[in-house]
Amino acid sequence: xxxxxxxxxxxxxxxxxxxxxxxxxxxxxxxxxxxxxxxxxxxxxxxxxxxxxxxxxxxxxxxxxxxxxxxxxxxxxxxxxxxxxxxxxxxxxxxxxxxxxxxxxxxxxxxxxxxxxxxxxxxxxxxxxxxxxxxxxxxxxxxxxxxxxxxxxxxxxxxxxxxxxxxxxxxxxxxxxxxxxxxxxxxxxxxxxxxxxxxxxxxxxxxxxxxxxxxxxxxxxxxxxxxxxxxxxxxxxxxxxxxxxxxxxxxxxxxxxxxxxxxxxxxxxxxxxxxxxxxxxxxxxxxxxxxxxxxxxxxxxxxxxxxxxxxxxxxxxxxxxxxxxxxxxxxxxxxxxxxxxxxxxxxxxxxxxxxxxxxxxxxxxxxxxxxxxxxx
Ligand code: NAD
Numbered sequence: 001x002x003x004x005x006x007x008x009x010x011x012x013x014x015x016x017x018x019x020x021x022x023x024x025x026x027x028x029x030x031x032x033x034x035x036x037x038x039x040x041x042x043x044x045x046x047x048x049x050x051x052x053x054x055x056x057x058x059x060x061x062x063x064x065x066x067x068x069x070x071x072x073x074x075x076x077x078x079x080x081x082x083x084x085x086x087x088x089x090x091x092x093x094x095x096x097x098x099x100x101x102x103x104x105x106x107x108x109x110x111x112x113x114x115x116x117x118x119x120x121x122x123x124x125x126x127x128x129x130x131x132x133x134x135x136x137x138x139x140x141x142x143x144x145x146x147x148x149x150x151x152x153x154x155x156x157x158x159x160x161x162x163x164x165x166x167x168x169x170x171x172x173x174x175x176x177x178x179x180x181x182x183x184x185x186x187x188x189x190x191x192x193x194x195x196x197x198x199x200x201x202x203x204x205x206x207x208x209x210x211x212x213x214x215x216x217x218x219x220x221x222x223x224x225x226x227x228x229x230x231x232x233x234x235x236x237x238x239x240x241x242x243x244x245x246x247x248x249x250x251x252x253x254x255x256x257x258x259x260x261x262x263x264x265x266x267x268x269x270x271x272x273x274x275x276x277x278x279x280x281x282x283x284x285x286x287x288x289x290x291x292x293x294x295x296x297x298x299x300x301x302x303x304x305x306x307x308x309x310x311x312x313x314x315x316x317x318x319x320x321x322x323x324x325x326x327x328x329x330x331x332x333x334x335x336x337x338x339x340x341x342x343x344x345x346x347x348x349x350x351x352x353x354x355x356x357x358x359x360x361x362x363x364x365x366x367x368x369x370x371x372x373x374x375x376x
Pocket of ligand 1: 119120121123124127129130133170171172173174175176193194195196199225226227228231256257258259260265267
């Protein structure tokens with residue numbers, strides 16, 4: 001069983017798919033581990049630490065590997081360098097990327113998308129969406145506080161009083177909850193909104209105030225899987241009016257709203273941005289999925305009227321050491337389910353629900369029901 005840890009090739013991807021700690025665990029499971037030279041540098045893991053954990057370091061990895069660990073989906077060039085039948089595990093970003101999935105299938109790779117991991121108790125330790133979103137929510141508040149240029153907590157000093165910053169979190173999933181907790185810890189006055197009614201109690205339990213149009217549609221706005229539904233035009237208009245009034249009084253707004261497999265909902269219009277106070281800051285965590293904020297530019301901080309709109313890409317990557325450590329652990333616990341501990345070799349149970357939910361390609365075909373080519 002040969003495991004390769006690749007060097008990420010995309011610009012703006014400092015994370016790495018294994019840590020020295022997980023390399024040690026793979027060794028204990030009977031694997032040989034090869035790490036691409038410098039793969040962990042941007043995450044604070046020098047080659048020497050991987051070597052000390054039992055890995056060998058190589059310039060190019062993957063050619064003879066049974067299992068290739070990546071953060072991002074492999075490029076065409078990378079795919080060509082892997083052997084037929086190799087298993088590749090990464091955050092595959094499969095929606096809207098059918099051609100890339102077909103290329104992996106055509107190369108005979110068995111590929112798994114970590115972000116499709118079911119959110120069930122057994123798979124909690126493999127949940128990359130949660131491990132990365134949690135860090136992104138934290139980092140969004142830190143970025144917001146830095147860009148804001150004023151203090152977050154109320155400060156009563158001999159020279160006068162600094163008011164507490166007002167922070168508004170839109171979308172209370174994993175990222176939003178961590179953003180609320182972080183902003184509260186910094187002393188801000190925090191409000192939050194979401195379309196899922198279950199979030200109201202969560203927001204309040206963190207000491208923040210909940211803001212939403214709580215009508216009949218809102219009461220049924222959660223799918224069985226716990227995700228948001230796309231709301232009706234009428235609901236969106238009512239909610240937008242409420243948000244428009246609220247936003248005028250906010251200092252920092254952090255948006256995290258996503259709907260699986262769909263573009264991010266637009267929650268903040270140009271008019272709302274224009275109505276904000278001078279010096280206010282908006283952090284759009286959904287910018288890579290189309291953005292929640294009108295005027296947000298992926299990868300840039302832009303001044304739009306009174307507000308700065310922050311559109312950082314790969315926010316978990318802004319905490320690369322923490323993000324890599326958690327991602328590596330997510331991969332380890334998933335791969336652990338694929339290994340026969342006695343024989344010390346790969347033995348995938350193809351009927352396991354975690355395998356079925358995450359497997360994109362196998363035996364030359366795209367096999368995931370959500371991404372299979374449509375037959376006429
Ligand atoms: P997400 O990243 O898909 O979306 C972020 C938030 O945006 C969600 O709370 C969503 O309701 C909200 N949203 C969508 N449209 C909106 C709109 N128009 N206005 C305001 N908010 C909007 O969410 P997530 O962080 O992946 O969490 C999704 C669900 O999964 C939650 O119920 C979470 O508790 C659950 N979860 C379960 C587990 C587990 O059981 N293992 C782990 C993690 C998350």
